[in-house]
Amino acid sequence: MAIVLDGKKVRDEIKKELREKIGGFSGKPKLAIIQIGNNKESAAYVRQKKLFAESIGALAEHIQLSADVQLAEVLKTVERFNKDTDTHGILLQLPIPETLDSDVIIEAILPGKDVDGLGSVNVKLLWENKTTGFTPATTKGILSLLHYYKIPVAGKRVVVVGRSFLVGKPTAIALLNADATVTVAHSKTVNCSEVTRSADILIIAAGKPHFIQKDDVREGQIVIDVGITAVTGEKLNDEVAEVTITGDVHFDDVKDIVGAISPVPGGVGPMTVASLFQNLVSAYERQNS
Numbered sequence: 001m002a003i004v005l006d007g008k009k010v011r012d013e014i015k016k017e018l019r020e021k022i023g024g025f026s027g028k029p030k031l032a033i034i035q036i037g038n039n040k041e042s043a044a045y046v047r048q049k050k051l052f053a054e055s056i057g058a059l060a061e062h063i064q065l066s067a068d069v070q071l072a073e074v075l076k077t078v079e080r081f082n083k084d085t086d087t088h089g090i091l092l093q094l095p096i097p098e099t100l101d102s103d104v105i106i107e108a109i110l111p112g113k114d115v116d117g118l119g120s121v122n123v124k125l126l127w128e129n130k131t132t133g134f135t136p137a138t139t140k141g142i143l144s145l146l147h148y149y150k151i152p153v154a155g156k157r158v159v160v161v162g163r164s165f166l167v168g169k170p171t172a173i174a175l176l177n178a179d180a181t182v183t184v185a186h187s188k189t190v191n192c193s194e195v196t197r198s199a200d201i202l203i204i205a206a207g208k209p210h211f212i213q214k215d216d217v218r219e220g221q222i223v224i225d226v227g228i229t230a231v232t233g234e235k236l237n238d239e240v241a242e243v244t245i246t247g248d249v250h251f252d253d254v255k256d257i258v259g260a261i262s263p264v265p266g267g268v269g270p271m272t273v274a275s276l277f278q279n280l281v282s283a284y285e286r287q288n289s
Contacts, residue, residue: 003149003260005224007141010148011270018056018274018281029284030059031115031277032081035093036074036100037067041230042093049091052273058280061087067097074100078108088287089115089280094166112286115279117170126170129177134279139170141271142203142224143178145262151201151222154179159196161185161212161248162205167226171203192216204248212249220259225249226268 022029031053033046046062053060063077081087090113092105106114111121117134125133135143146153158180162168168184176182185195196202197218204212205226217223227248247264255261262268 002255002258005145005149005260005262007145007267007270010145011274014274015056018277022057028059029088029280030086031089031280032087033060033062033091033093034077035064036069036096046093048273052277071100074105075108082110088284089113091116115283126173136170137276138167138272139174140275141268142171143174145271156180156200158201159183159185159199160203167205206248208248209246210250214253214257217254217258219257223249223258223261225262225264228264
């Protein structure tokens with residue numbers, strides 16, 4: 001049985017560290033969360049962030065705008081928080097309605113308050129391997145999980161499956177910055193199983209449940225599963241169909257082959273929230289130095 005890389009355990013350690021650090025501040029770090037529309041998954045993620053903020057003594061202000069809001073109104077909200085010296089981080093909760101351009105909104109956030117690390121200034125700093133920016137939370141969480149379990153990255157062969165702007169690409173760059181040899185696989189990759197088996201560390205962010213199975217891994221690999229999908233089971237008679245959360249890796253299929261694996265749920269997910277608030281605390285320190 002593989003070592004289970006428990007993100008909840010690491011999150012709780014980070015939570016303790018952040019709580020102690022904030023206890024020594026003269027004020028409280030504050031995160032502004034801008035949500036547009038009523039996406040149920042987004043609402044759940046916002047609740048998680050608000051609960052985490054409360055648990056460490058930080059503040060989280062949740063602004064919910066209607067799905068038919070005009071871009072000018074959203075930008076006005078961003079600008080209000082940009083100018084507010086008591087707000088240290090601003091986050092646009094994704095996804096947003098297709099009628100709005102998320103890039104325009106994210107670019108309007110001051111780089112020093114862009115704690116999600118998605119604006120062009122912070123992306124450029126990541127590409128340049130400079131520590132003055134904010135690393136996107138999921139990428140930061142993956143690196144922290146590997147560091148906690150003392151899994152070396154430098155010199156290792158890493159395969160990242162998925163090339164999204166939110167996870168795949170920034171994670172590949174961050175690992176390259178950490179001296180790994182990185183390959184990015186995607187939907188057009190030929191012989192993908194051969195590529196994934198070549199990795200020392202395999203990171204999957206494909207958004208496809210059970211995409212990675214036993215034939216896609218090899219003995220001793222480190223597997224980080226970033227995927228998270230709610231799968232609805234078959235409805236029997238009048239019973240409510242059971243909903244389960246699953247990752248991009250078929251956990252039971254590979255757990256007796258690989259050396260270590262992050263579970264879903266309970267792996268990268270908790271690390272993402274903790275990493276976001278690490279960025280927020282750093283933003284607070286920079287703005288009050």
